[in-house]
Amino acid sequence: MIEVNELTKRYGGKTAVDQLSFTVRPGQVTGFLGPNGAGKSTTLRLILGLESPTGGAATVGGVPFHSHPRGLRHVGALLDAGQVHGGRSATAHLSALARSNGISRRRVDEVLHQVGLAEAATGRIGGFSLGMKQRLGVATALLGDPPVLMFDEPVNGMDPEGVLWMRRLLRRLAAEGRTVFLSSHLMSEMENTADQLVVIGRGRLIAAESVRDFAARSTGLGVVVGTRQAAELTAVLRAAGALVEPEGSAGSAGAEKLAVTGLPADRIAALAFENGILLNELTTRTASLEEAFMELTADSVEYQAGQPR
Numbered sequence: 293m294i295e296v297n298e299l300t301k302r303y304g305g306k307t308a309v310d311q312l313s314f315t316v317r318p319g320q321v322t323g324f325l326g327p328n329g330a331g332k333s334t335t336l337r338l339i340l341g342l343e344s345p346t347g348g349a350a351t352v353g354g355v356p357f358h359s360h361p362r363g364l365r366h367v368g369a370l371l372d373a374g375q376v377h378g379g380r381s382a383t384a385h386l387s388a389l390a391r392s393n394g395i396s397r398r399r400v401d402e403v404l405h406q407v408g409l410a411e412a413a414t415g416r417i418g419g420f421s422l423g424m425k426q427r428l429g430v431a432t433a434l435l436g437d438p439p440v441l442m443f444d445e446p447v448n449g450m451d452p453e454g455v456l457w458m459r460r461l462l463r464r465l466a467a468e469g470r471t472v473f474l475s476s477h478l479m480s481e482m483e484n485t486a487d488q489l490v491v492i493g494r495g496r497l498i499a500a501e502s503v504r505d506f507a508a509r510s511t512g513l514g515v516v517v518g519t520r521q522a523a524e525l526t527a528v529l530r531a532a533g534a535l536v537e538p539e540g541s542a543g544s545a546g547a548e549k550l551a552v553t554g555l556p557a558d559r560i561a562a563l564a565f566e567n568g569i570l571l572n573e574l575t576t577r578t579a580s581l582e583e584a585f586m587e588l589t590a591d592s593v594e595y596q597a598g599q600p601r
């Protein structure tokens with residue numbers, strides 16, 4: 293379990309993390325989301341004791357991280373995969389870490405195998421692709437078999453197969469009962485991976501809740517209806533209190549599409565039936581996480597592109 297309590301970090305006049313409080317529980321993947329510059333990496337560094345907070349505190353398993361005598365056995369972290377020494381082999385890099393953390397040499401081969409780097413184990417890290425460096429970073433995090441894992445943008449530079457592999461690995465680690473905390477600025481990465489979300493913007497907490505509750509915040513919900521009797525249906529639905537708008541693309545067989553909010557699909561179907569209107573499409577739209585994320589963080593994006601003229 294990771295607990296962050298009123299955590300604050302200022303760099304000169306800039307507040308990178310602002311009175312942030314949240315809890316990351318075991319047995320789940322918790323996504324840590326925010327636009328670029330929101331303060332995610334700073335928060336992770338504060339949790340790991342790599343920087344000291346201006347205020348507040350963070351604990352891992354109930355105690356500050358630096359009071360764990362052999363860090364790698366308590367928390368595994370992948371922060372910046374590019375930071376490893378390029379002149380060494382993966383085996384040499386992991387063996388040195390294993391030695392200084394009192395971890396058996398056998399574990400080095402195990403984790404290299406687990407992340408798919410067994411064949412590349414003796415080659416220089418300098419020759420690794422970014423995706424391979426990410427895998428090595430994951431191997432490092434897993435080395436001490438820790439109950440808590442933190443990953444900062446782990447799929448950066450990975451190909452689709454690597455992304456899928458990472459997603460499965462994170463799910464498995466959580467299913468084993470570990471605490472898995474995963475940061476990203478991309479909502480799409482969370483959709484099939486995370487159970488819980490912690491969302492921040494400009495260093496402040498925006499939401500801490502389940503993925504499902506977060507998606508339900510989006511106002512993009514509604515029902516899409518296709519019919520050749522669009523004018524009639526629009527009048528019937530508006531009379532029943534719905535908001536009806538034409539939906540961009542035309543449907544099949546000359547049917548028009550309407551976006552309806554304020555009435556559930558079964559009620560729309562019943563009203564159409566009662567009024568002799570044939571529907572050839574009726575789809576409930578679930579809000580995408582991406583939409584909810586964009587709406588909620590719109591005010592906290594650090595650099596926004598100008599409107600095209």
Ligand SMILES: Nc1ncnc2c1ncn2[C@@H]1O[C@H](COP(=O)(O)OP(=O)(O)OP(=O)(O)O)[C@@H](O)[C@H]1O
Nearest residue numbers: 303306308326327328329330331332333334335477
């Ligand atoms: N050492 C530092 N000195 C000064 N400012 C810093 C320092 N580290 C981070 N910042 C600032 O703090 C803010 C938060 O940065 P941080 O890297 O934590 O954000 P992030 O959410 O991880 O962003 P990204 O998704 O771009 O990695 C940014 O405005 C950044 O410029």
